[in-house]
Amino acid sequence: MNQKKIRNLAIIAHVDHGKTTLVDGMLKQSGVFHDRQVVEDRVMDRHDLERERGITIMAKNTAIFYQGYKFNIVDTPGHSDFGGEVERIVQMVDGVLLLVDAFEGPMPQTRFVLRKALAAGLAPIVVINKIDRPHARPIEVLDEILDLFIELGADDAQLDFPVIYTNARAGKASLDPDVPGISLEPLFDMIIRQIPAPSGDAGDPLQVGITMIDYDPYVGRQAIGRVRNGSISARQEVIVANPKSVGKRQRATGLYVFNGLSKVAVDRVETGDIVVVAGLDGFNVGDTICDPENPSPITFVSIDEPTVAISIQVNKSPFAGRAGTYLTSRKLAERLWREVESDVSLRVAATDSPDTFLVSGRGELHLSILLETMRREGYEFEVSRPQVIEREIEGQRCEPLEELLIEVPEEYVGLVMERLGPRKSDLVNMTHRGDGIAHLEFLIPTRGLFGFRSEFLTDTKGLGIMHHVFHDYAPHRGEINPRQRGSLVAFESGETTSYGLENAQERGELFVGPGLPVYRGMIVGENSRPGDLYINVCKKKHLTNIRSSTSDIAIKLTPPRQMSLEQCLEFIADDELVEVTPDAIRMRKAQPVT
Numbered sequence: 001m002n003q004k005k006i007r008n009l010a011i012i013a014h015v016d017h018g019k020t021t022l023v024d025g026m027l028k029q030s031g032v033f034h035d036r037q038v039v040e041d042r043v044m045d046r047h048d049l050e051r052e053r054g055i056t057i058m059a060k061n062t063a064i065f066y067q068g069y070k071f072n073i074v075d076t077p078g079h080s081d082f083g084g085e086v087e088r089i090v091q092m093v094d095g096v097l098l099l100v101d102a103f104e105g106p107m108p109q110t111r112f113v114l115r116k117a118l119a120a121g122l123a124p125i126v127v128i129n130k131i132d133r134p135h136a137r138p139i140e141v142l143d144e145i146l147d148l149f150i151e152l153g154a155d156d157a158q159l160d161f162p163v164i165y166t167n168a169r170a171g172k173a174s175l176d177p178d179v180p181g182i183s184l185e186p187l188f189d190m191i192i193r194q195i196p197a198p199s200g201d202a203g204d205p206l207q208v209g210i211t212m213i214d215y216d217p218y219v220g221r222q223a224i225g226r227v228r229n230g231s232i233s234a235r236q237e238v239i240v241a242n243p244k245s246v247g248k249r250q251r252a253t254g255l256y257v258f259n260g261l262s263k264v265a266v267d268r269v270e271t272g273d274i275v276v277v278a279g280l281d282g283f284n285v286g287d288t289i290c291d292p293e294n295p296s297p298i299t300f301v302s303i304d305e306p307t308v309a310i311s312i313q314v315n316k317s318p319f320a321g322r323a324g325t326y327l328t329s330r331k332l333a334e335r336l337w338r339e340v341e342s343d344v345s346l347r348v349a350a351t352d353s354p355d356t357f358l359v360s361g362r363g364e365l366h367l368s369i370l371l372e373t374m375r376r377e378g379y380e381f382e383v384s385r386p387q388v389i390e391r392e393i394e395g396q397r398c399e400p401l402e403e404l405l406i407e408v409p410e411e412y413v414g415l416v417m418e419r420l421g422p423r424k425s426d427l428v429n430m431t432h433r434g435d436g437i438a439h440l441e442f443l444i445p446t447r448g449l450f451g452f453r454s455e456f457l458t459d460t461k462g463l464g465i466m467h468h469v470f471h472d473y474a475p476h477r478g479e480i481n482p483r484q485r486g487s488l489v490a491f492e493s494g495e496t497t498s499y500g501l502e503n504a505q506e507r508g509e510l511f512v513g514p515g516l517p518v519y520r521g522m523i524v525g526e527n528s529r530p531g532d533l534y535i536n537v538c539k540k541k542h543l544t545n546i547r548s549s550t551s552d553i554a555i556k557l558t559p560p561r562q563m564s565l566e567q568c569l570e571f572i573a574d575d576e577l578v579e580v581t582p583d584a585i586r587m588r589k590a591q592p593v594t
Helices: 019-029 048-053 080-089 108-119 138-151 185-194 329-342 364-376 410-423 452-459 498-504 565-571
Strands: 006-013 060-066 069-075 095-101 123-129 163-167 172-174 207-216 220-229 237-242 245-251 254-259 262-266 274-278 288-290 308-314 347-350 356-361 381-383 391-393 396-409 426-432 437-445 465-475 487-490 508-510 522-527 533-535 576-581 584-589
Touching: 006 019, 006 080, 006 108, 006 185, 019 060, 019 069, 019 095, 019 185, 069 185, 080 108, 080 207, 095 108, 095 138, 095 185, 108 123, 108 138, 108 396, 108 465, 123 138, 123 185, 163 185, 172 185, 207 274, 207 329, 308 329, 308 364, 329 347, 329 356, 356 364, 364 565, 364 576, 396 410, 410 426, 410 437, 410 452, 437 465, 452 565, 487 584, 498 508, 498 533, 565 576, 565 584
Parallel strands: 006 069, 006 095, 060 254, 095 123, 123 163, 487 533
Antiparallel strands: 060 069, 163 172, 207 220, 207 288, 220 274, 237 245, 237 288, 254 262, 254 274, 308 356, 308 381, 347 356, 381 576, 391 396, 396 437, 396 465, 426 437, 487 522, 508 522, 522 584, 576 584
16 A cells, blocks of 8 residues: 555543544544444444443544545443553554544543544544534534643644534534535545645664554454554564563565454555554564564653552352352453553552452553453453552652542532532532533542542432543642441341341441342441441241241342442441352441350
8 A cells, every 4th residue: 555545533522521432423424334234333333231321431443445545443442441542552653533522522531532643643534423412512622622622732834633523423514613514525625635644664674663563363463553664564573672682583474454343354554544454573562573683662651540449359258169160360360461462551459468469540440341351351350449659759658649520500609519529629610501401520539439420420310411531630639538327238148038138227228139149248238327247138037837917928128239240349347348159249348246
């Protein structure tokens, strides 16, 4: 492929602003699918967890052709917990499409992804999406975007960004917000004009920077990266190098390029294109595939450090080994270290105990996705309460702060501020847009957010929206006690009964229903008061010969609260653990109950 006919670009935005939907439209209108082919929505979100949750978790590649040009497109996650996926692909592309919702405007993650793109010197195209939304305000949003560019220190060339208005779901784009578009062709034409062709010299020694890793059950691990200089051929002898070491000589047994949603085998890939290399060993994200005669590794982009850590240990509960396939510390270690190879923002460290590993990530969602993936793969383990990673800066104890953006109906503003006060938050800004919705911006310690989401949704009756993104490290703000209620703990092992649960539900809110096996020390509900309460949920009704007109009235039970993995991690205290198995998620006290 001619280097001048290639455009490498990433699509970046806040979560739910339409990145994956826009990629769907670009694929359909570029002829990847035939006219009568049935194509599901968000076709790029291929993993089960992505489709269930409606979010993009991992960055993914695709390629389309338009008027002789090849667009290599990277669809990135919008959630701040997966910011490492955005950081590592900036070396793969030359420009970005910055999507912003025409109603919501720039959000916390918009600031994060734009900061990374501007720092890498990428050419931006601003795409104001969802212009068909009620109360859309594209002109005001454009002014907010310009303010954001100036605030982030964009240079003159970046400030002169082009703008296009789209309805990604309908597959339409226009240069004027008042003139409805017909197709996405204006966007394609703008990409050709505004995104520069990839740099690099075809005559220089080979350099392929590895930015992603894929796995194929037939050919094994595959390295994905951009050919920075030179060219690479199938069966060519190469080495894998990084600034610290140079590997052995080996051969690339297969080369592939992206075409639509598939990979196409090729014999040669030239400078500027994105290539998938199979058959190599001993490579990781950040390494460089080089010419053996002249190895010159590329310096990999720096990745922000994790802010939250959990301990993962072998399951030692009374129900251990009932459902899982992989139970031992050796299997846990192998799986965690394998994850580190592909996730650049994850850290794994051994501890004093051979059965426990310290896993650090960007946030609770980042870590819970890993735990849920391992659970579905057949692993069984226990997890501690998340802890923030503190640092000592200039001799002062510091902790991570988050930018928290909340949108709630105006009648709930006082309640939300009351809840956030004890969590050591600072109100930075509050605005009203005339639609009865208040926009609140806070700075809050990361640990102050633990357990807040469920409380927030309950207080606002599900009408509130919250987003948060890492801000910076700041001096420690003192003790926070976000949990005001204790746990209801099973007093004995057995099977829950309706009779026992009827008495227990008067003490708080239950997490279990009748007929479920429980063990002594297992958390079965939330106490209505501070402190833990041990209750007997397995208690049976004694049978007697005495009958009365009221003794056999049907027992009425309140439906139990269904706890997800994230909710369990938010709920537990320091002396409690989450037991994760393929068929159940339970909580228990860390120390056996005497």
